Amino acid sequence: MREREAGPRAADDDVAATVKAARGMAPEPLPSGFAAIDWSKPWFAQFAARGQRWQQAALAGYANLLAEMNADAARIQPTTGRGQRLAFIAQDDLPPGAAYEGHIASTGCVPTRHNLHDFFNGSMWFAFPRIKAALNARQSAELDVLGVGPTRGGVRDMLTLFDENALLFACADPSLCAALHGFDWQTLFVARRDAWGRGCEVRCFGHALLEKLIAPFKGCTGHAWIVEVPPNYFEWDPAARNAWLDEAVSAALLGTDALTSRMFAPLPVLGIPGWWPENESPTFYDDTSVFRAGRRKR
Structure with missing residues (x-):
């Protein structure tokens, strides 16, 4: 599966392109592509x-x-x-x-x-x-x-979209959820940077997204599904966190009648603190071609 490189605005608008590129339309890479998986990368390490x-x-x-x-x-x-x-x-x-x-x-x-x-x-x-x-x-x-x-x-x-491109945004702080929904990248990634790992974290889920992250690029954007977690979630080991997310998200998918693409929030993957060396500098987030204001603010 291939999507055009895009920031949050395009990710928010480009539902049709993602869906069109789903099952049965992906190119067949050479088997040697498996050797390119770097398990030290945070999106693969899990x-x-x-x-x-x-x-x-x-x-x-x-x-x-x-x-x-x-x-x-x-x-x-x-x-x-x-x-x-x-x-x-x-x-x-x-x-x-x-x-x-x-x-x-x-x-x-x-x-x-x-x-x-x-x-x-x-x-x-x-x-x-x-x-x-x-x-x-x-x-x-x-x-x-x-x-x-x-x-x-x-x-x-x-x-x-969920199957192909979702990120699970686990969050115990409503203000961080609001920052993600509101495209407030400065709050989410800079001012509240110390909250990552203590008040919020991300798990990659979409398999097409993981495929794209073999060769990561700055505009690589996932569709974040926000999961409100209890404060003690961040005291659990990774296996317990994954099990909790698995149960909570599956229940939401089965229990929600009106599922729409508007339930996602676009999230540039390389902006996640600790996931890309260049984002240690606050100027990384000044690139408005990636970290855009988004449809909701416009």
């Missing part, structure tokens, strides 16, 4: 324990990757949106004419290509299994009602 094993399998070959993924699936037993046990199959095993999301929901089988896009998609089924199952449940339910047509509809657009 998945490094499993990811490094999968990376070695992917470099050895397509069948090796599928075998490693299925070994984890057999051991951990994640399920789809309709309770089917998860398995990973070759893309060519998807029946002709079958809808991708519907096939996963009804069979448990995730069609997987030998590329970075599907590598990161598979990893999310283990990092946040409940969120992935919730997305699959909503996607397949929409397919049941609307079928596979030339347009996805607003709910499926939103679900695709």
Whole structure:
């Protein structure tokens, strides 16, 4: 999947482009692209324990990757949106004419290509299994009602954006949530910089976003889903935080009828404190081509 490089304004407006570039339209990078994953980067480090094993399998070959993924699936037993046990199959095993999301929901089988896009998609089924199952449940339910047509509809657009490009913004301070919603980058990243790691943090979720971060660029922007967390959240270990986020976000996705793309807030990934050396200087955020005022302020 590829999106044009853009700051928050374009990310806020460019729903159609993101959705159009979703499943089945991604280019097929060479398998050697797996070697480019740098697990020391903060956006990859959260998945490094499993990811490094999968990376070695992917470099050895397509069948090796599928075998490693299925070994984890057999051991951990994640399920789809309709309770089917998860398995990973070759893309060519998807029946002709079958809808991708519907096939996963009804069979448990995730069609997987030998590329970075599907590598990161598979990893999310283990990092946040409940969120992935919730997305699959909503996607397949929409397919049941609307079928596979030339347009996805607003709910499926939103679900695709989440699946492909979401960041989970965990926050215990309402003023920081307001700064993100209001495109107040100076407050969020400069004046309240010391709050990061104590009052807010980010987890990457979108697998297309992770693919883009193989070669990060300043305008790389995710769709942030704000999750209000309890103050003691930041005292928990990473596994406990991920489990809490997994349960809370999946419940919100299943319990909210009117899902729209306007529920996201654009967030430039390289602006996150501690995620990019250059943002140690406050002047990094003076670039208005990336850190824009945004539609809401205009």
